[in-house]
Amino acid sequence: MRHPTVAGSFYPANIESLLAMLREFVKPDPDPSIIACVSPHAGYIFSGRTAGKIHSLLPDVETYVLIGPNHTGYGSPVAVSMDTWKTPLGEVEVDTEFVDAMPKLVVDMDEIAHRYEHSLEVQLPFLQYIHKDFRIVPICMGMQDEETAKEIAYEIIKAKEATGREVVVIASSDMNHYLPDNVCRQQDQKVIEAILSMDVSEYYKTIYDMQASVCGYGPIAVAMNYANYYNGRAELVDYSTSGDVADKNNVVGYTAIAFRV
Numbered sequence: 001m002r003h004p005t006v007a008g009s010f011y012p013a014n015i016e017s018l019l020a021m022l023r024e025f026v027k028p029d030p031d032p033s034i035i036a037c038v039s040p041h042a043g044y045i046f047s048g049r050t051a052g053k054i055h056s057l058l059p060d061v062e063t064y065v066l067i068g069p070n071h072t073g074y075g076s077p078v079a080v081s082m083d084t085w086k087t088p089l090g091e092v093e094v095d096t097e098f099v100d101a102m103p104k105l106v107v108d109m110d111e112i113a114h115r116y117e118h119s120l121e122v123q124l125p126f127l128q129y130i131h132k133d134f135r136i137v138p139i140c141m142g143m144q145d146e147e148t149a150k151e152i153a154y155e156i157i158k159a160k161e162a163t164g165r166e167v168v169v170i171a172s173s174d175m176n177h178y179l180p181d182n183v184c185r186q187q188d189q190k191v192i193e194a195i196l197s198m199d200v201s202e203y204y205k206t207i208y209d210m211q212a213s214v215c216g217y218g219p220i221a222v223a224m225n226y227a228n229y230y231n232g233r234a235e236l237v238d239y240s241t242s243g244d245v246a247d248k249n250n251v252v253g254y255t256a257i258a259f260r261v
Contacts, residue, residue, distance in 0.1 A: 144218025173216025
């Protein structure tokens, strides 16, 4: 069992308080054309509104492939969890058949990488609030280079083809970190434009040239590669910064992006 690590800090541990927050942030309007997305993973008080806007649009599918960065440094460089995941809203099973169908070229089965990592956990209450019957494939990326992102997307595509699953890929990432609000917005705009271009190499060039502090740039690239395989297009759904609810001198940016076919 993968027990919650950030319940009570990033989001309420109390069920009623959590549901009240989710009711405020989520207005379900599912769009079956969405096959992947970018969703932020900060504390709900900061990024919950933006996360709620993209989660509101996600269609009901059998399996949500959650991909996030490894903030802790623990575990394998690219790690998929097989444990059942628990939040205050209940338990979510991993789609073990999907994981078994992945070629395992770069993805290891490893629980240590997930034990204290928050980037995937914070997505789960949104999914549990909206969707009733689903499984997840949680992948934690310590390595976020362009080739690794391409290989992970390939593994997801091969498993989808082998299992016939309906899948939505959720890339969990915040944008630039710890900048004045106006600077963060300007830098995030450049990164968002690179994502919307659907040119993965140009996106990586933008990240590296700017030395952008986008924590989940690799998961975003996985979603881009996955969407490109199915001739998807990207659309900005929402953008905000922590400065919208807190100090504007030192903010983190958050974006919600949908990949549609």
